[in-house]
Each structure stands twice: as C-alpha cells, then as structure tokens.
Amino acid sequence: MSLFVKYRIENRQLTAENRVFLDQLTFGQQVASPDATQLPVTLAVALLKNRNGEIDINLPISGSLDDPEFSIGGLIVRVIVNVLVKAVTSPFALLGSVFGGGEELSTIDFAVGEAKLTAEAQKRLETLGKALIDRPALKLDIEGHTDLQSDPEGLKRYRLLSKVRALKREDLTKKGVESGSAETVEVDAKEYPALLERVYRAEKFPKPRNLIGMVKGLPVEEMEKLILANTVADEEELRDLADRRAKAVLDGLLARDVPAERLFLLPVKLVASDGKADAAAQARESRVALSLK
Structure with missing residues (x-):
C-alpha cells in the first residue's frame, strides 16, 4: 500500500487529498464478529479493483479546525463508509465515475x-x-x-412493418437484387402505401367491401388501424x-x-x-x- 497526502490549511479550514494505492488486496476467511461491518466490502472492492489487482482511490476531506468534533481520522472513515454505501445504493454511479455513463449504465x-x-x-x-x-x-x-x-401496441406495429419489409424483400429477390435480411430492408414513404395495401389484402380478417363485393381501397391510416386492431400480442x-x-x-x-x-x-x-x-x-x-x- 502507498499513500499520497496533500493537506492545506487556510483560515483554519482544512482541505486535503488522501490518495490511496492498494496492490493485490485480498480478504481472508470470514470471521463472525459483532464489530464486523455489514456494508458490502467485497462488492465495493470489486468495483474499485482494476484488472491488474490495483485500487487507486482519492479520499478528499475538508473541515474546520474550530469544530469541536473535528477529527481527520473520523473524516477519512466517513469518506470510506460513503464509498461502501455508494456500492450498495448506486454501484453503476460508482463505476461510471471511472468509465463514464453513471447510473444510466444500469x-x-x-x-x-x-x-x-x-x-x-x-x-x-x-x-x-x-x-x-x-x-x-x-x-x-x-x-x-x-x-x-x-409494448403490445408497439409489438403489433413492429410486426406490421416487418410484413411490409418482407414484401419488398421478395420483390427485390425476384429482380435478382441482394437485399440481406428483411430487418435491414428500407421502405421509403412513396413505396409504403402500395406495400401496405398488399399486406392488408392478404390479411384474413373481414374487410369493408364495395357494392359488388370487392375489398374496398382504404387510406393508409385506416388500413393500418384495421390491421393493428386485428393483431394480437399475447x-x-x-x-x-x-x-x-x-x-x-x-x-x-x-x-x-x-x-x-x-x-x-x-x-x-x-x-x-x-x-x-x-x-x-x-x-x-x-x-x-x-x-x-
């Protein structure tokens, strides 16, 4: 273990850095003790120890020398406890303080x-x-x-778009164009209505018909609405x-x-x-x- 300290006192206010470097810190066998901490020391060490087995941590402290309860040792212990508590309450924030990303990584x-x-x-x-x-x-x-x-509505809409993409992929394949998977096929706004109508007409649910019994052509929004209404996401x-x-x-x-x-x-x-x-x-x-x- 090595320790780098930098203490500054100005107007009886202490500002200090305590940089602690630990190499190959390991724990012995757990021993039952009423004085043992209940904090997740193992998780905290796992969060702090890098792939080389090193822990490099800065423990900044500050306080007033006029405070009757002022104690450098007490302040350092408090900072260490805060690190351990953070390992429980916000482990990703602790990890993110080193690698970026913060709590969003969770x-x-x-x-x-x-x-x-x-x-x-x-x-x-x-x-x-x-x-x-x-x-x-x-x-x-x-x-x-x-x-x-x-998600149910989103899943139904995603399934509809997948059918539209699959139709376009079929068309491209018939033309000898390599298109990859249906997931990667792009459908532009001009193509979408015609492809959607083909999907709509292939669906098995009852559809509005004209006077001679033919399936009526409908606006895009109405076709989408009917397809989604007749799609189940269980x-x-x-x-x-x-x-x-x-x-x-x-x-x-x-x-x-x-x-x-x-x-x-x-x-x-x-x-x-x-x-x-x-x-x-x-x-x-x-x-x-x-x-x-």
Whole structure:
C-alpha cells in the first residue's frame, strides 16, 4: 500500500487529498464478529479493483479546525463508509465515475415493441463492456422487461412493418437484387402505401367491401388501424420480446469480450406502467435492467 497526502490549511479550514494505492488486496476467511461491518466490502472492492489487482482511490476531506468534533481520522472513515454505501445504493454511479455513463449504465433502453439495440444502447454496452473487462471480479445480472401498457401496441406495429419489409424483400429477390435480411430492408414513404395495401389484402380478417363485393381501397391510416386492431400480442409474445431484449444485451457484451461466466440471464419481467403517464415514461420499462454483484 502507498499513500499520497496533500493537506492545506487556510483560515483554519482544512482541505486535503488522501490518495490511496492498494496492490493485490485480498480478504481472508470470514470471521463472525459483532464489530464486523455489514456494508458490502467485497462488492465495493470489486468495483474499485482494476484488472491488474490495483485500487487507486482519492479520499478528499475538508473541515474546520474550530469544530469541536473535528477529527481527520473520523473524516477519512466517513469518506470510506460513503464509498461502501455508494456500492450498495448506486454501484453503476460508482463505476461510471471511472468509465463514464453513471447510473444510466444500469439500464439498456429499447424502442417500444422492439428488441433491436439502438445506437445509444450500443454506446452504453461499449462503456459497460470496457468497465467489466477492467473490473474482472464483477458479475452482471441481466433482466429483460416489457411494458404491458405500451409494448403490445408497439409489438403489433413492429410486426406490421416487418410484413411490409418482407414484401419488398421478395420483390427485390425476384429482380435478382441482394437485399440481406428483411430487418435491414428500407421502405421509403412513396413505396409504403402500395406495400401496405398488399399486406392488408392478404390479411384474413373481414374487410369493408364495395357494392359488388370487392375489398374496398382504404387510406393508409385506416388500413393500418384495421390491421393493428386485428393483431394480437399475447403474454407469451411479450415474454419472448423481453427475452430477446435480454439476449441482445448478453450478445452485445459477449461480442465485447466480456466472459460468459460473468453474465447471468434472469427470468423476464412484464411490468405494468402507469397508463396515465406520458409516452416517454411508459417507454422506460421497454428495457433491460442490469445489476452488479
């Protein structure tokens, strides 16, 4: 262990830096003691110790020399306890103070009804992956969520768009154009109405007809409304959506070389958000929740 200290007293006010460097800190066998701390020391050390087994931490303190309760030792202990408490209450904030990202790293958000990682999600996984590699003692629980208020409609709309993309992909394939998967096919605003009408006419639900019994042509909004109204997103599909979200996060971290034995998929969770909340608030449960251990 090495210690660098810098103390400054001005107008009887102390400002101090206490930089502590610990190399290869390990714990012995746990011993039952009434004086033992109940704080998560092991988790805190895992958050602070880098891949080389080093802990480099600054413990700043300040106080008035005129304070009758002033104690340098007491202040240092208080700072250390605060670090340990932060490991329980805000472990991602503690991790984010080193790698960036802060508490936001505790969730990976998804578009409503979708399980595809967004650009922002990829950015968070990049930061989280680097942090986990540099903190080899940490393990991560991954819990996929779906929102029972907003995800069913989002899932139905996503399924509709997938059918539109699949039709365009079929058209491109017939023309000998390589288009990749349907997920990557782009549909522009001019193409969409005609493709949507083909999807609409292929659906099996009853449709408005004209005087001679032919299926009536409808505006885009009405076709979408009828298709969505006759599409069901049941609980099994919502659980599958949550599962696919969790696996997308898992795969994203594995692709960033985080060892599989440190990543754990938890049972998925279907969350009933407040139906009166705004769309942004509801979408917060369209996510994957992460927890460190």
